[in-house]
Amino acid sequence: MGKYVRLRARLLACGEFGEDDFRVPEAAADGEITRAHCPGYLGRVVRGELDASEVRAIGFPWSDRMVERSRRSAGATLAAAREALTRGWSANLAGGTHHAHRDRGEGFCVFNDAAIAARAMQAEAGLQRVAIVDCDVHQGNGTASIFAGDDSVFTFSIHGARNFPFAKIASDLDIDLPDGTGDDEYLWHLERGLDETLERSRPQLAIYLAGADPYEDDRLGRLKLTKAGLARRDELVLDTLAARGIPVAIAMAGGYARDIEDSVEIHANTIRTARARCSA
């Protein structure tokens, strides 16, 4: 949790952002959440009625603050998507909770922010095609399950084959990488995955999960990307989208480096790259 506060501070300290570049997001409302989640699950979360196994699957204890944080985090990706449609890009300095399914949470994820944002843009802005580009080192199983059989939201996940979740759910496109995959091999696969994603989905909006956990010194990843490799990853994704005029909402997703400042630096670089390359 500490990385989010540090990320904001680091971005302010780098001199490229002012206080007014940052906004406190609205909490996602019930009607926004239930476009992606079943009302019964939302109700159990809000009332604190999750059973012990559901709480265990999420991985942190229930509290009112946990509910509020989860709503705000989803609200931030939703706000970023709205903003991206007018400014070219925007980012949630948290979010990327891609293990949340329609009717259950998992792996530190309560609500699926990308799914809620995609559904909101379909409802509010009339978008017909959205692509979710998930570069977190863990597979986006919740997102895949929410949009299974739905051609209007394309799900692409590039991740470590042997990482959590161990029972993966098929995205529209999955690239499973072996342990120890390094920069060049990763970027080779990512470039092809991106091309296929954009070719097949022709999105009007992309939601980019820029996980910092493919990093070589991450505690929960099994890949071996360097910081320079992750910077090239961000450039590849953001330049490819910008070249095609596709607005992008970015969420940070995972990052569990042995030294927390490494994860913070990787996330901050993503935001700085977006500012430099995606502003409309």
Ligand SMILES: [Zn+2]
């Ligand atoms: Zn992850």
